[in-house]
Amino acid sequence: MPARSRTTARRAPATRAQREPxxxxxxxxxxxxxxxxxxxxxxxxxxxxxxxxxxxxxxxxxxxxxxxxxxxxxxxxxxxxxxxxxxxxxxxxxxxxxxxxxxxxxxxxxxxxxxxxxxxxxxxxxxxxLFDRCRMDLSVWRFADFDTVRFSHCNLAGADFTNADLRTAQFVECDLTRAQFSNATMEGTRFRGCTLVGIAGVTSWSGAVVHHSDLLALSYALAAALNIRIDED
Missing domain, CATH: 2.160.20.80 (E3 ubiquitin-protein ligase SopA)
Known part of the structure; x- marks a missing residue:
């Protein structure tokens, strides 16, 4: 992939206040x-x-x-x-x-x-x-800069957020099955009621805010990323 053209304009990592779009x-x-x-x-x-x-x-x-x-x-x-x-x-x-x-x-x-x-x-x-009730599966957002964005009830299965700045993004009741987050900036990104099965790049989720109802699916992704074997006996 060609070098990112707006690297110097990218915001430095920091916690940002959430607000509605x-x-x-x-x-x-x-x-x-x-x-x-x-x-x-x-x-x-x-x-x-x-x-x-x-x-x-x-x-x-x-x-x-x-x-x-x-x-x-x-x-x-x-x-x-x-x-x-x-x-x-x-x-x-x-x-x-x-x-x-x-x-x-x-x-x-x-x-x-x-x-x-x-x-x-x-x-x-x-x-x-604001994206509301949209079908956005397999969409590609690599290196995109998100500034106060809300995805609500969207199908984002297989979406690619590699290297995206998602710090002020919110995902509510979205299907993120097999979505890719490698090298994304996610301090403050919020998830609530989402499907997180098979997500990739979970080690980039440092600082993300995840609703307790989403933690089980996220834990499996974390275990896979860290090569932890789960004993279900």
Missing amino acids: RKPVPPSALTTASLDEHDLTAESGFERLGFADLDLSERRAGAVEFSQCRFDKATLSGSELPRLGLTDCLIENCDWANLRAEGGKLDRVRVAESRMTGLTWTDGLVRDA
Whole structure:
């Protein structure tokens, strides 16, 4: 993997206060987007638009920016959009499976009941974001910087958080089966009611806050990481 481009900007390890993500502030009225006028091209910008039932899959464009936009049943599946930016956006009932958005930015964004299987958001920023009841299995977040992010009731099975900064991230009622956390920064990361079977990189969990109901599954992962054999007789 190429060297991380934002290494110098990465926050130094420290305990940070937890707070809830700030809500996006879209305008009260939106202009309806159309493929004829609002298709994705390199370095294009879109503001105060409603993307409803639009198929934007398999697009190739860099540095696309969305501000104060709403996506409802919009499809970006299979698109390659490096340095994608979304600010003050609502995303609901969308299919963004296998979207590649390396170096992207999510800032004050709410994503609900959407399919994001295989999403790639490596070396990106995720700030003040809420993911609610989303399918995000096999998503890749390597080297991503999470700043006040909440995953609630999401399927994150097989997700890859290698080298991610997760200190102010929260995982509530999420399926994290076989998720990867190697070399992640996790002091203050919170887990509650999650499925933690087969997680990898558990030795990176120093300083994480885990609800007591999650400890049993976590103990098996710790034992495997430390090569401890469990005698069940």
